[in-house]
Amino acid sequence: MAGILDTVNQRTQMVGQNRLELLMFRLGAKQRFGINVFKVREVLQCPPLTALPKRKSSIRGVAHIRGQTLSVIDLRQAMGGRPTEDVTNCFIIITEYNRSVQGFLVHSVDRIVNCNWEDIQPPPKGAGRASYLTAVTEVDGEMVEMLDVEKILDEISPTNAVASADAYQGTESLKKDRVLLIADDSSVARAQIKRALEPLGIPLELVKDGRQGLDYLRDMAEQCQKSITEQVCLLISDVEMPEMDGYTLTAEIRANPKLKDLQVILHTSLSGVFNQAMVQKVGANKFIAKFDPDELANAVKESLMIEAG
Incomplete structure (x- = not known):
């Protein structure tokens, strides 16, 4: 051990x-x-x-x-x-x-x-x-x-990126006036996530790496009176990205008083044995291995319900 x-x-x-x-x-x-x-x-x-x-x-x-x-x-x-x-x-x-x-x-x-x-x-x-x-x-x-x-x-083997109808049930009463931010350097992954989450009816903002994601959040935080959660409801981030990875992005969010309350889901093709220790270290709320549209939609729904209290 x-x-x-x-x-x-x-x-x-x-x-x-x-x-x-x-x-x-x-x-x-x-x-x-x-x-x-x-x-x-x-x-x-x-x-x-x-x-x-x-x-x-x-x-x-x-x-x-x-x-x-x-x-x-x-x-x-x-x-x-x-x-x-x-x-x-x-x-x-x-x-x-x-x-x-x-x-x-x-x-x-x-x-x-x-x-x-x-x-x-x-x-x-x-x-x-x-x-x-x-x-x-x-x-x-x-x-x-x-x-x-x-x-x-x-x-080689195309992925069905559409979640089942059950994955979207229970979201009708959720507020859908805030942005859901997606950070991923793969164009294929961004398209898959977008197709899976569009039926939720939440505005989606897509960026290509952690640096762009952090800059976006900082800019949005300047428009907030208290917390980033007034403008952004959730971040879904890949881990491997140029310039700034998802772990560092999460750590930067937790260290920023205006960003620290934002819920973060790390969504990545990395699915090895060390992920739980990494997620705990940087303070992410959840880790999901790519790519299961039902699991992703359910995780988003669960996060939004937790965030809404």
């Missing part, structure tokens, strides 16, 4: 400090990519793959690892590149995203680096709508790109 607690403490030391660890990898000989270590379960040499009938071409097959059968996605092909030819010398990064576990086939894995979210920037504006990037940073003088994995997974 002591060893487990030590590990939790080591991981959570960065929480609220706007820092993260990146596992760097390559899909070819040149460009480097990065993935948050919190999303990585294991990295291993690519095992034998079993092909599946009627599969998406980017799914190279399934692998049997430690008693579990995992789909293995050719990450380069999923982004529109050439299929990886010789998988025997490649690696798979086993990840947990949005309540599912999958393997990403990559050419090679470099190392883990400790970064600051302030040094991780949104992708260049010229990247266009077809871009699979959510952020870029620089390590050792070389650009490292962070991928919109939610977009990649949604293209």
